[in-house]
Amino acid sequence: MADVGEGYQDHPLRPYVLTGGRAEGRLLRVEALLVATGSTAPLPPTASRQTRQLLELCSRMHSLVEAAALLGLPVSVVSVLAADLVVSNHLSWREPIPKADAADRDLLLEVLHGLQKL
Secondary structure (H helix, E strand, O other): OOOOOOOOOOOOOOOOOOOOOOOOOOOOOOEEEEEEOOOOOOOOOOOHHHHHHHHOOOOOOHHHHHHHHOOOOOHHHHHHHHHHHHOOOOOOEEOOHHHOOOHHHHHHHHHHHHHHHO
């Protein structure tokens, strides 16, 4: 029987190093939407390759968990990196629209049918 961790290549020290030892940044939820602000301020020279990749990735809006998956990093690490970019005004974030605030499906169907009758 193969060892469960046989294909795992990462080392437990890596996330610690990537976040500078921090476990939590701003408490961004996994569904928080991230987008680059277009700030012209340069990133500090100490910004990691992963931080730069996250900023480039967020030129289009992604959720925190999507960004983590696309970068191949743990969500906790991307949360800390994203929080740093939010503080430096390179990223902005918002919570997704709650279902209670979304438009009523029946109302949208009525509008659609009304428009189709025009």
